[in-house]
Amino acid sequence: MERRTRRGDRSWPVPFRSSNGRRPRVRKVHNAGDFIFRNITRIFAILVFSLVFVMAYEMYMGSGLTLQKFGWSFLWTETWDPVQGTFGALPFIYGTVVSSLIALIISLPLSLGVAIFLSELAPRWLEQPLSFLVELLAAIPSIVYGLWGIFVMVPWLRVSVQPLLKKYFGTLPLFQGPAYGFSMLAAGVILAIMILPIITSISRDVLKAIPTLQREAALGLGATRWETTKLILMGARSGILGATLLGFGRAIGETMAVTMVIGNRPEIAASLFSPATSMASVIANEFAEATTDLYTDALIEVALILFGVTIILNILARLIVWSTTRRFAAT
Amino acid sequence: MRMQTRILAAALGLLLLGVSGTAQTKLNGAGATFPYVIYSKWFDVYHTKTGIEFNYQSIGSGGGIKQVTEGTVDFGASDAFLSDQQLSDIKEKQGSEVLHIPTVMGAVVVTYNVSGVGKGLRLSQDVLAGIFLGEITKWNDPKIASINSGMNLPATDIIVAHRSDGSGTTNIFTDYLCKVSKAWADKVGKGTSVNWPVGLGGKGNEGVAGLVKQSEGSIGYVELAYAVQNGLPYADLRNKAGEYVEPTFEAVSAAAAGAAKSMPADLRVMLTDADGKTSYPICGFTWLLIYKDMKDKAKAKEIQNFVKWAMTDGQTYAKDLYYAPLPKTVASLCVKKIETMDVK
Numbered sequence: 001m002e003r004r005t006r007r008g009d010r011s012w013p014v015p016f017r018s019s020n021g022r023r024p025r026v027r028k029v030h031n032a033g034d035f036i037f038r039n040i041t042r043i044f045a046i047l048v049f050s051l052v053f054v055m056a057y058e059m060y061m062g063s064g065l066t067l068q069k070f071g072w073s074f075l076w077t078e079t080w081d082p083v084q085g086t087f088g089a090l091p092f093i094y095g096t097v098v099s100s101l102i103a104l105i106i107s108l109p110l111s112l113g114v115a116i117f118l119s120e121l122a123p124r125w126l127e128q129p130l131s132f133l134v135e136l137l138a139a140i141p142s143i144v145y146g147l148w149g150i151f152v153m154v155p156w157l158r159v160s161v162q163p164l165l166k167k168y169f170g171t172l173p174l175f176q177g178p179a180y181g182f183s184m185l186a187a188g189v190i191l192a193i194m195i196l197p198i199i200t201s202i203s204r205d206v207l208k209a210i211p212t213l214q215r216e217a218a219l220g221l222g223a224t225r226w227e228t229t230k231l232i233l234m235g236a237r238s239g240i241l242g243a244t245l246l247g248f249g250r251a252i253g254e255t256m257a258v259t260m261v262i263g264n265r266p267e268i269a270a271s272l273f274s275p276a277t278s279m280a281s282v283i284a285n286e287f288a289e290a291t292t293d294l295y296t297d298a299l300i301e302v303a304l305i306l307f308g309v310t311i312i313l314n315i316l317a318r319l320i321v322w323s324t325t326r327r328f329a330a331t
Numbered sequence: 332m333r334m335q336t337r338i339l340a341a342a343l344g345l346l347l348l349g350v351s352g353t354a355q356t357k358l359n360g361a362g363a364t365f366p367y368v369i370y371s372k373w374f375d376v377y378h379t380k381t382g383i384e385f386n387y388q389s390i391g392s393g394g395g396i397k398q399v400t401e402g403t404v405d406f407g408a409s410d411a412f413l414s415d416q417q418l419s420d421i422k423e424k425q426g427s428e429v430l431h432i433p434t435v436m437g438a439v440v441v442t443y444n445v446s447g448v449g450k451g452l453r454l455s456q457d458v459l460a461g462i463f464l465g466e467i468t469k470w471n472d473p474k475i476a477s478i479n480s481g482m483n484l485p486a487t488d489i490i491v492a493h494r495s496d497g498s499g500t501t502n503i504f505t506d507y508l509c510k511v512s513k514a515w516a517d518k519v520g521k522g523t524s525v526n527w528p529v530g531l532g533g534k535g536n537e538g539v540a541g542l543v544k545q546s547e548g549s550i551g552y553v554e555l556a557y558a559v560q561n562g563l564p565y566a567d568l569r570n571k572a573g574e575y576v577e578p579t580f581e582a583v584s585a586a587a588a589g590a591a592k593s594m595p596a597d598l599r600v601m602l603t604d605a606d607g608k609t610s611y612p613i614c615g616f617t618w619l620l621i622y623k624d625m626k627d628k629a630k631a632k633e634i635q636n637f638v639k640w641a642m643t644d645g646q647t648y649a650k651d652l653y654y655a656p657l658p659k660t661v662a663s664l665c666v667k668k669i670e671t672m673d674v675k
Contacts (some may be wrong), residue, residue, distance in 0.1 A: 074407075083520035152542060178488050180546060182531050264495035264532025275531050285534055288395035289497025289523050
């Protein structure tokens with residue numbers, strides 16, 4: 001059996017432990033070609049890795065004026081006034097987070113349902129084309145979603161969905177106010193459609209990674225289909241959490257689709273029917289014409305906040321997903 | 332195998348040599364999106380006529396100003412003229428002054444989508460400011476009804492639509508509102524991007540036109556071309572002399588002719604709220620930003636020739652593309668201005 005070193009698998013084998021107890025030496029590489037190859041690929045890996053740091057550094061440097069003028073209060077100021085020179089990122093952070101949360105709430109049950117169907121219940125001849133179709137949804141460009149949103153989804157929301165919600169749930173502050181169509185709700189719905197394929201495909205992979213032995217054991221002990229599925233879900237929960245975080249990460253960074261349906265109003269309101277804004281959409285909208293240096297720096301700082309949030313979420317998600325799939329890969 | 336790679340390399344080398352060999356005069360410009368349509372037409376016609384190639388990127392007025400400051404383009408275009416600060420920055424960085432050459436004029440119209448209300452809704456200065464400030468919220472408000480006695484205004488909410496991106500159109504519109512409403516000037520101010528008290532934001536003129544077209548009871552501001560092309564009705568606005576004027580080419584030219592009398596020497600002037608009985612109150616020039624003292628004198632000469640052509644033959648293409656041509660007085664001022672360019 002191959003012994004693994006503490007740092008995981010190496011691409012070249014670590015030889016036997018030396019007899020005097022010292023650390024084993026790696027075999028010396030005599031071939032010059034191998035040496036060059038190893039170092040070139042190492043440089044590439046370092047380049048890609050350092051790109052992230054360079055980007056963060058450039059954005060930090062680029063937002064100098066606003067960091068100086070506003071400091072931390074940039075994060076909780078609600079005004080965005082280019083004429084007076086007062087900038088605050090709170091409406092954008094709020095809009096981004098809330099629209100992504102709505103997207104998660106809508107798409108999580110749907111995605112899980114599809115993932116369970118694809119991994120447990122669907123016959124083989126149905127599962128493959130269906131998986132392909134779901135993944136196709138992820139391939140549609142964001143701006144196409146945006147256009148579809150403007151011409152199809154928003155009118156539908158304005159005419160059918162919002163009046164219904166108002167009629168039955170109008171007492172809640174969430175569903176009050178005039179129904180423009182272009183609203184936080186519209187952004188949430190379109191994001192839900194966009195993150196559904198991500199959560200579905202990763203959840204399906206995670207559910208499939210759980211060995212059949214577990215299912216057979218459960219069924220053998222007399223569990224029903226649903227109870228078995230529940231058990232599998234329990235086992236896969238960290239992977240599904242990772243998938244959710246990845247989907248959330250995508251929703252947070254989504255630009256064009258959101259900016260076309262969210263209404264672009266830098267305001268925080270309780271109602272889902274009121275227009276809102278998001279970090280990505282304000283940058284997309286206003287960067288090209290940002291007149292003063294302070295304005296440009298404010299937008300770069302918004303970009304930095306978005307960058308930070310996305311990186312952290314994605315790192316977290318990847319770590320969780322890897323830990324699940326690796327745990328079961330060995331058996 | 333080695334022979335093949337050698338031949339391939341030689342062929343590539345020749346190709347690159349061939350490409351770099353042709354050094355045509357190519358002039359690069361960047362800036363405003365509003366005049367993009369007519370500039371494209373002009374560059375195309377001029378190229379057929381003289382063979383000089385222009386490359387114009389419509390990245391927005393702000394972008395145009397930035398590129399002119401950085402010196403990455405041969406000329407810029409903007410719907411907003413440069414401030415004194417910006418001019419001195421360019422003088423410092425590029426060592427040249429900038430000439431503002433107005434090329435065409437645009438009208439910003441107030442378009443709306445109200446059931447039962449067709450063309451010709453009348454809006455006075457106070458009513459317009461009140462709507463965009465969020466003070467007037469329903470279409471059948473007495474302030475609107477009193478100036479539109481013949482119309483049947485419904486009791487629907489007014490949905491305001493404005494630009495979500497920075498824009499020269501916004502600059503002209505807010506400049507006008509500042510001139511006619513003290514409340515607006517105090518609360519909001521003017522600029523290419525402002526903190527709107529109410530309303531939904533659409534991206535680009537087409538975004539606002541789309542919002543208005545889709546939403547019942549909405550009102551927004553767009554360039555005249557977009558309102559005409561989308562079949563949207565636009566309002567008659569009350570001008571400084573107290574007359575309700577429809578935004579026609581004649582009304583826009585009247586505004587420019589009125590302003591031409593008192594135009595400053597550097598041609599930097601806002602045409603909003605112009606004098607004159609037939610003037611339309613919300614118009615603006617769009618300018619070409621040209622270096623007075625370019626390093627490449629051959630390019631400078633080409634630009635000068637182009638501008639002279641644009642002021643004469645070029646103006647004939649304006650009306651078909653829904654731009655108002657410059658009045659003759661202003662066009663001749665521009666020609667005089669461009670002759671001050673240093674082309675020797």
